[in-house]
Amino acid sequence: MEGQGNGLVLECRGLRKAFGDLQAVDGVGFSIAEGETYGLLGPNGAGKTTSISMICGLLQRDAGDVFVDGKPLTTRSVGAKSAVGYVPQDLAIYPDLTARENLAFFGRLYGLSGNELKTRVDEVLEIIGLADRKNDKSDEFSGGMKRRLNIGIGLLHGPHLLVLDEPTVGVDPQSRNAILESVEHLSTEGMAVLYTTHYMEEAERLCDRVGIIDHGKIVAEGNRRELVELVGQRDRIRLRASGDLEGAAAAVAGLPGVLEAAAREDGLDLIVECAADTLTEILGGVTQAGATVSSVDVDEPNLEAVFLHLTGRALRD
């Protein structure tokens, strides 16, 4: 079977894997285009790591196909694997080797050598902020530095697809932010990114599209808005205001994108299609109607709510 050659960097279909009686992955399939960041969002044990283990060729699958750059990828593939950068969930670095040695070793495994290897190692050391510690053994690094080195190894050979398996688990907030910024930067440079996480905020911040996975199946897929709409959730705006509140409610109720507007004792409650798109017009309408706004509170339905709606349980259960 061949990939469709439609410009997709990753295309996987019908992935299945069972461990004894446990069906860990049951028909997972999705695709990622160049420059796109795809999030696989689900609680622990949902099948995220098993899915990406099959996608990266670590694990033999029971069924399904994986194509990277149109080439089939299996556990024995060489060409297709060269296009994938893998960052495992747990640290996967050699503690007795320096940062430079760790990078150089894995770079050589991917066929880099000579000046090309040296240049790439230096570039990646800059990207992950370890250039000044390149000759220190990695067991002397802080947890955050080790995490950054862990990601750097996955980037070294300039993969078309970067697969990150929960890279921020157990990371301090500062390092976590640095990692997220790096991923954002990579996707703007055209790299396709597959990012698994059970942190809803990370998926919302990084991912162009999200697949929600539970019990080994993708139960919903799309961008945040599509997912939110899928379950009928809307943005909610709460205005703290004074003056002619009834008149203000009537004035904004007719604006495009405003679904409901109601006055209450100290302000207005509105339900809109998209708060970001309509907020300016709403504030203008309220002011023109003779009310004075003292504060705005926007409540956008998040993926946590979507997940709860779809699965009946929270992401961190």
Place this chain on the structure above:
Amino acid sequence: MRTALLIARKDLRQRFRDRSALIYGILAPLGLAFIFSFVFNPIQNTTFEVEYVVVDEDAGPISVAFGQALGALEDNLGATVRQVDSVQKAEEQVETGSDAFAGEDEEQADAAFLLPAGLSDDVMSGQGGEMTVIGGAGSELGTQIAYSVAEGFAAELGAVEVAVKTAVSFETAPDPETVGLLTEQAAATKNPVTLEDISAATKQLSATTYMAAGMAVFFLFFTVSFGVSGLLEEKRIGTMHRLLAAPISRRSIVIGKALTSFALGIVSMTILVVATTILLDADWGDPLGVAMLVVAAVFSAMGILAIVAATAKTQDQAGNFQAIVSLVLAFLGGTFFSIAQVGGLITTLSLFTPHAWFLRGLGDLQGGEVSSVLPAVAALLAFGLVTGAIAWPFLLRAVDR
């Protein structure tokens, strides 16, 4: 192969950096060889001084033959043999020899041989004779040697007696003169008791060399384990996932670990051979023969430990299994003591250990040409081939497990 070499190079860098290979591969065996050498060398190098007295009341052909046997004892063991004219004097000198407070100028002996009057006649007439050894209570070793010499001589006498009886049985009656002549000829033809220096000519390693070789092959099994159990370490620290995700084959990962084992084993053994030769005056034998044995021993250790690594689930478990296997094989293989001195079932079992074949090969090398190590080399390579072939599919599966 390039990938396997990359992995081996990385592993070797790690092993030398964490010093584990240095400790197990060089320092520990060298240290123990030093200690054992200091323990055993005084015994080996001490000049053996033993004095015997002979009371020859027989003065016949048997006593002459026995004198020749004792002459060999003097020549080869450095024993001193004196004649005394009475049993009483002999007993006094043996008692004095056992007295720690005896003066230096007093005549003393470690043991005495009593050849009673008529011994030759009794032997020649077919009645059999009796020789007595008086041993000193304070000279256990000297007495033991004296007893062994007398016992060996008595065994030879028995053969002579039977031969004479057979030769004269066709005639009507034994002619005492004929019996006496034959006995004398038999005694003259072959020295009844032969003592030879067996340390150089007949496959014996010196105590120092034996200990150095024993420690080297014992710790070889620990050193080599760093390579093959590296698969489990890759899993423990999570890097196996990266290796599996990389565009390389599973086979190259396993071969890389095997190369690491091989390199560690060869480096460790080479350093130990050179170091013990220089520092302990060990005599390993012809370098080519030693090299063949070392390579074969490393190969056999790799195979055996690969089975252990392939069946263990964790690195700790593999470490425990490997220690048990290494110790059992070392004991059975005569690493700590000479199996030849034990005999029986243990000697047979030792043939199932690379350690015994390695030490045997070195022994063969002492007494023969380089080609004399070939049987041992073949046995060691067979160990490696058979165990390696068994381990190979399990190792490939262990990579995925």
